[in-house]
Amino acid sequence: MSGLPPFLRSHLFTVLVFLAGTTLLGAALAPWIYLGGKHVVAVGWLEGGWLGGLHDSMDRGRFSRYFNRSLLLAGALLLWPALKLAGRNRRSGESPAPASGESRTDTARAALGLEPNPQWARQLLSGFGLAAAPLLLLGWTYVALGWYDAVPPARSVAAILLSALGTGIAVALLEETVFRGALHALAARLLRPRALLLSVAAFFAALHFCNPPHGLEAEKIDAATGFWMVGQIVSHVAAQFARPSFLLAEFAVLFAIGLVLGYARMKTASLWLGIGLHAGWVFGVKTLSPLSVRAFAADAMMPWLGDTLRVGAVSCLVVLFTGFLVWLVLRGERRDPFAEAP
Numbered sequence: 638m639s640g641l642p643p644f645l646r647s648h649l650f651t652v653l654v655f656l657a658g659t660t661l662l663g664a665a666l667a668p669w670i671y672l673g674g675k676h677v678v679a680v681g682w683l684e685g686g687w688l689g690g691l692h693d694s695m696d697r698g699r700f701s702r703y704f705n706r707s708l709l710l711a712g713a714l715l716l717w718p719a720l721k722l723a724g725r726n727r728r729s730g731e732s733p734a735p736a737s738g739e740s741r742t743d744t745a746r747a748a749l750g751l752e753p754n755p756q757w758a759r760q761l762l763s764g765f766g767l768a769a770a771p772l773l774l775l776g777w778t779y780v781a782l783g784w785y786d787a788v789p790p791a792r793s794v795a796a797i798l799l800s801a802l803g804t805g806i807a808v809a810l811l812e813e814t815v816f817r818g819a820l821h822a823l824a825a826r827l828l829r830p831r832a833l834l835l836s837v838a839a840f841f842a843a844l845h846f847c848n849p850p851h852g853l854e855a856e857k858i859d860a861a862t863g864f865w866m867v868g869q870i871v872s873h874v875a876a877q878f879a880r881p882s883f884l885l886a887e888f889a890v891l892f893a894i895g896l897v898l899g900y901a902r903m904k905t906a907s908l909w910l911g912i913g914l915h916a917g918w919v920f921g922v923k924t925l926s927p928l929s930v931r932a933f934a935a936d937a938m939m940p941w942l943g944d945t946l947r948v949g950a951v952s953c954l955v956v957l958f959t960g961f962l963v964w965l966v967l968r969g970e971r972r973d974p975f976a977e978a979p
Contacts, residue, residue, distance in 0.1 A: 648723055648826040655712075655719040655823060662715065663708035664863030670710070671703040671858055691803055693792070700855045701848065704866050708844075709811045716819035720748045723823055749822045754907035764901070764913025765920070767962050771955050772921030772946055776929060784942060785929040792927070801923035802916075809915035816841050816895075817902040817911050830975040834903065838895030845891050847874050886940035889953045894918065897960035903974035904967045914959070922946050 674695045677683060683692035746752070754760065779785040790797060821837050828836055849869045855862050894915075901910040922945060931944050942949045 648823065651719060651723045652820075652823050652827065654722075655715055655819070658715050658719075659708060659712045660867065663704070663711035664867050665860075666711060667700070667704040667707035667863035667866065668858050668860055670707050671700050671862075674698065674703060691800070691807075693796075693800060694804060700858060700862065701853060701866065704863060705848070706811075707863065709815055712815040712819065713811060716815065717745070717748075719819060719823060723826055749818045750825060750906070751818075751908065752906040754905065754909055757907065757909040760905065760907070760910040761913040763966065764910045764915075764963075765917040766913075767959050767966070768914040768917025769921045770917075771959055772918060772952075773924065775952065775955050776921065776925040776946055779942070780929055784932055784938070786932045787928060788930050790927055794928075797924060797927055801920045804923050805916035805919035808919050809912045813898070813902075813908045813912045813915055817898055817908055821899070821902060829977065830903065834896065834899045834974075838892055838899050841895035841898075842888050842891035846888050847871075849873055882936070882939040886943055886950060886953075887948045889940075889950065890947055890956060893953050893956040893960070897956060897963060900960065900974060901963055901967070904970055904972060906972060910963070910967075914963070918956075 678692060678696045681692070683695070685692075776785070780787050792800075816837060820840065821833070824833055824837055847870050849866060853869060853873075855865065898911040898914060901914060902908060926945060931942070933942070935944070938949075940950050942951060946952050
């Protein structure tokens, strides 16, 4: 390690390797995860019972959705190696030994810059409510004003709620571990707190914004399909710059979400409040999507409203309102989220 050039021993290089590795590993895994998921659906292992919502989601999922989840899984798999590389002593080339009696959980938490949280359950539930309630109220308001039309659900409301809850929890656990856990910990070695908050939020928004064209479906699934999807996403995102209103409307919501989640993580030194918030937002979107549809022409109300609650300046304001509520809830906490590391 000591004989390598300084850049190859830097934390910036570690971050770049983590991002590139996540993309490559995610693209490589995506076809096999897709085929495996469809096999699970075909044999009906999850059909019925409390995992029925997951079965339905896997059944409806296109390759693009499996690809997105594959990227997150790749980030989670590379989390620990990246943290070990970043924490390696640059002089001796050895990792610091864990303290005597320290468990693996304690070691992992310390590597992520997190602290034990005895209030984790309360923060998890309160975060869910603070995010889900305003978003559901916004959706109901859209329907009441005639901006969205209510549609008969294809499944029972109970099944929709259960599926939305399961998806929200799964997505929140995975994404918060990757973004506010691994990526935050890596970037914290390079950036000051305020720059760290903005940078991770911007990357979170950019990655979620980088989706393939709506309705795009791979004609065949083979080992190269994931890399083909990477190319399609790059081309599609480049084309979005010709639609600045949509670009700003969707990116602004995602960036606001990233800011609120980042603040919650930095103020509590824990992921639990962010997991609750993230799960609540996903629950709100997944609950309303099968129950309503926009009642206006595409782009007619941009940048204020979009096809879903994920898009639009109004949704951005609601997310920021939730952020204000989070600030109120946490204002008694003594920890300064923007304090410089000693």
